[in-house]
Amino acid sequence: MTTARSQDTPTAMIDRVASLLEVFAGHHRLTLAQISRRARLPRSSAHRILQRLVELGWVERQGFQYTIGIRMFELGSQAVRRDRVHQAALPVMHAVHRSTGLTAHLSVLVSSDVLHLERIGGWPDKDKGWRLGARQPAVHAAAGRALLARLDAAERPALEFPPPATPYGIRTPAHLDRELQRIRDRSGVAIDVQSCTAGITAVAAPIGPSESGLRAALSLCGPTDTMPTDKAVAVVRTAAMDIWYAASGLTRPRGRPHRAPARGGAAPAVAGG
Amino acid sequence: MTTARSQDTPTAMIDRVASLLEVFAGHHRLTLAQISRRARLPRSSAHRILQRLVELGWVERQGFQYTIGIRMFELGSQAVRRDRVHQAALPVMHAVHRSTGLTAHLSVLVSSDVLHLERIGGWPDKDKGWRLGARQPAVHAAAGRALLARLDAAERPALEFPPPATPYGIRTPAHLDRELQRIRDRSGVAIDVQSCTAGITAVAAPIGPSESGLRAALSLCGPTDTMPTDKAVAVVRTAAMDIWYAASGLTRPRGRPHRAPARGGAAPAVAGG
Numbered sequence: 001m002t003t004a005r006s007q008d009t010p011t012a013m014i015d016r017v018a019s020l021l022e023v024f025a026g027h028h029r030l031t032l033a034q035i036s037r038r039a040r041l042p043r044s045s046a047h048r049i050l051q052r053l054v055e056l057g058w059v060e061r062q063g064f065q066y067t068i069g070i071r072m073f074e075l076g077s078q079a080v081r082r083d084r085v086h087q088a089a090l091p092v093m094h095a096v097h098r099s100t101g102l103t104a105h106l107s108v109l110v111s112s113d114v115l116h117l118e119r120i121g122g123w124p125d126k127d128k129g130w131r132l133g134a135r136q137p138a139v140h141a142a143a144g145r146a147l148l149a150r151l152d153a154a155e156r157p158a159l160e161f162p163p164p165a166t167p168y169g170i171r172t173p174a175h176l177d178r179e180l181q182r183i184r185d186r187s188g189v190a191i192d193v194q195s196c197t198a199g200i201t202a203v204a205a206p207i208g209p210s211e212s213g214l215r216a217a218l219s220l221c222g223p224t225d226t227m228p229t230d231k232a233v234a235v236v237r238t239a240a241m242d243i244w245y246a247a248s249g250l251t252r253p254r255g256r257p258h259r260a261p262a263r264g265g266a267a268p269a270v271a272g273g
Numbered sequence: 274m275t276t277a278r279s280q281d282t283p284t285a286m287i288d289r290v291a292s293l294l295e296v297f298a299g300h301h302r303l304t305l306a307q308i309s310r311r312a313r314l315p316r317s318s319a320h321r322i323l324q325r326l327v328e329l330g331w332v333e334r335q336g337f338q339y340t341i342g343i344r345m346f347e348l349g350s351q352a353v354r355r356d357r358v359h360q361a362a363l364p365v366m367h368a369v370h371r372s373t374g375l376t377a378h379l380s381v382l383v384s385s386d387v388l389h390l391e392r393i394g395g396w397p398d399k400d401k402g403w404r405l406g407a408r409q410p411a412v413h414a415a416a417g418r419a420l421l422a423r424l425d426a427a428e429r430p431a432l433e434f435p436p437p438a439t440p441y442g443i444r445t446p447a448h449l450d451r452e453l454q455r456i457r458d459r460s461g462v463a464i465d466v467q468s469c470t471a472g473i474t475a476v477a478a479p480i481g482p483s484e485s486g487l488r489a490a491l492s493l494c495g496p497t498d499t500m501p502t503d504k505a506v507a508v509v510r511t512a513a514m515d516i517w518y519a520a521s522g523l524t525r526p527r528g529r530p531h532r533a534p535a536r537g538g539a540a541p542a543v544a545g546g
Contacts, residue, residue, distance in 0.1 A: 013286045014325045025348060028355040052287045068352030070383060073390070075298060076349035077406030079341030082301040094395030110343060117346070122367030122393075133350030 016041060020049050021058070021068070029065040080117050085207060085216055088246035093120040093218070096239045102220040102232060103130075104239075107143040107204075109215040110135070112160045114144040123222070127197050130221070137162050139170050142192035142204035143217040148176075149183035149190065150210040168195035189233050194224055201227040205240035208248070218243060289314060293322050294331070294341070302338040353390050358480060358489055361519035366393040366491070369512045375493040375505060376403075377512075380416040380477075382488040383408070385433045387417040396495070400470050403494070410435050412443050415465035415477035416490040421449075422456035422463065423483040441468035462506050467497055474500040478513035481521070491516060 016039075023030065023038040030038070036046035050066060053059040057071035080086055086106065093104040103121025107114040113135040129136045138144025139159055148156060161171060170176050183190045190204045204219035218240045220232050245252050289312075296303060296311040303311070309319035323339060326332040330344035353359055359379065366377040376394025380387040386408040402409045411417025412432055421429060434444060443449050456463045463477045477492035491513045493505050518525050 011321075011325050014290055014322060015329075017287055017290055018326075018329050018331065021348065024352065026351075028352070048284075049287060052284050053291075056288075056291050058291065068348055070353070070381065070388060070390075072345060073349035073353045074383075074388060074406055074408075075294065075341055076346035078299075079297065079301070080343070080346045081404055081406055091395065091398055094398075098395075108343065110347075115343060115347060117343075120395075122364065122371075125364055125367075131354055133347055133354055135347075 016045070017049055017053075020046060020053070021072075024066075024068045029062065029067050031064055032066070035066060085214065085243065085247045086118060089118060089207070089218065089243045090120075092239050092242045092246070093118065096220065096235060097121050100220065100222075100228075100232065100235060102222040102227075105130070105143060105219045105221070106207075107141070107217055107219065109138060109144065109147045109157070109217075112138050112157050114138050114141045114147070114217070117216075124197070124200060127200075129197070130200075136196065139176055140164055140192075140196045141219075142190040142196070142202035142221075143219040145176075145179060145183060145192070146188060146190035146204040146206050146217045146219070147215055149180040150188065150206055164195060166194050166196075166198045168193065170195060186233070187237075189237055190219075191229060191233065193229075199224055201229060201232075203229065203232045203236045205236045207240050208244040212244070212248075289318070290322055290326070293319060293326070294345075297339075297341045302335065302340050304337055305339070308339060358487065358516065358520045359391060362391060362480070362489075362491065362516045363393075365512050365515050365519070366391060369493065369508060370394050373493065373495075373501075373505065373508060375495040375500075378403070378416060378492045378494070380414070380490055380492065382411060382417065382420045382430070382490075385411050385430050387411050387414045387420070387490070390489075397470070397473060400473075402470070403473075409469065412449055413437055413465075413469045414492075415463040415469070415475040415494075416492040418449075418452060418456060418465070419461060419463035419477040419479050419490045419492075420488055422453040423461065423479055437468060439467050439469075439471045441466065443468060459506070460510075462510055463492075464502060464506065466502075472497055474502060474505075476502065476505045476509045478509045480513050481517040485517070485521075 019039045020035060020041060023035055032043065032047055032050065035050065036043040039046060041049070050059055053069070054061050058069045060067050060069045089106045093106065096102070097104050097120040103119065103123050105116050106118040107116045115135050116130070116132055119132040124130050128134055136144065137160060138148055139161055159176070164170060170179060188206055192202045194200060196202065200221055201224040202219050202221035204217045207216045207218060208214040218236055220236050222232070242252070292312045293308060293314065296308055305316060305320055305323065308323065309316040312319060323332055326342070327334050331342045333340050333342045362379045366379065369375070370377050370393040376392065376396050378389050379391040380389045388408050389403070389405055392403070392405040397403050401407055409417065410433060411421055412434055432449070437443060443452060461479055465475045467473060469475065473494055474497040475492050475494035477490045480489045480491060481487040491509055493509050495505070515525070
């Protein structure tokens, strides 16, 4: 029985469907010929899988081209938006954006990149790396370095050092290590002044203590010319803590709203429920 | 050769993977037992598919529970964010939110619902139907009715009339038809005063002329108590036009920024490129 069933679902088959959907990463519309070539599937096989995926709403057909269907967006965004950290982050990010005008990103470490799960704010509107759902190399992003700084060598993913976009970018492991030490000296907050993108300064703080195992960070970015960096460092640190308290059901010690608790201070009281 | 290949990709197999992923719609974390029951798959089969999907990043395992993986979110949001209407809408939505304080939604008609593809603004923060990636029944949402109003009976999807959440809600096809006629009389803008959600007023306008075949609408919502409805109607109408002009590469007639062109006015000039 089990042996018979195992023939029903060959790994190769799942991989074929997955590889077909994966070709859309980085491409909006593709023809059947492009899909079959990129997925390394025979045209007839690609066509058959596509037909079924179109029926299921996972892929959409527009004339001779195919795009990822709205069902993928829907399932994927529901997944992210039901996450407790995301739910806790959203009101904090809106408040921070309102009070500072800076754009807030909630990002997670995914292999050697940071992926932006949420973004509040309209600026920057041109650079694709800062968009919701986009990735930036972890070594180049403030959020990435804030997360890397608290992983020990064994936990750290295999990092890539793609050529930086500006002369201030990080190019070598030794350069990164010096930067990560500076972040630790700043008790975890990363500052990036135009090393990711020319004209953009970002500050980032990890969410939750390192024991939480979370690999999510909050960052705030603004134009380098006008960015109130010191204020932004304080705001991002406090906001990241607010998110952690809200997500974990803990409450901050009373009477100290919007200020970072002193290091080594009393453990927060459990709110109950 | 083709015959041999067609055995490689049975529709049943694709459906099995899809049905397994679909069980996560409406559920954040599920155990293997829950997944196999909901997907109507034998436990061993569900386990094997899940294992492979976890390796591919499409599903994540946390202890004994599974969630949709970040890869689904990434592929799905890239798909939506590369769409020209979405790209054109984003700066307009930010500008409208900044100038009015109202929350802006970009939504599309998906069967008998509207699905929110983008949202700018933090309010309302409790009601799940207004979240990004969430759906509302088209008959109950301003965006849905704005889109339904311009479809003729043949184009209209089979509609559902789920019990409305408030006494003002639409309950019957005849009631809907009267409302759609009012929308047409208002040259396409829908107004919803607490019929979708108590305390919320929304106005919505379809994007692009009906011949464009687009089924996307822009809506603005705010608290019924303070909503400047007449102003919001004018703003949403103009903003929807701005999005359409930007998405289609057309330019508005000069010297009339942020005002709706008179009906029957001159056709917009082609911007070239």
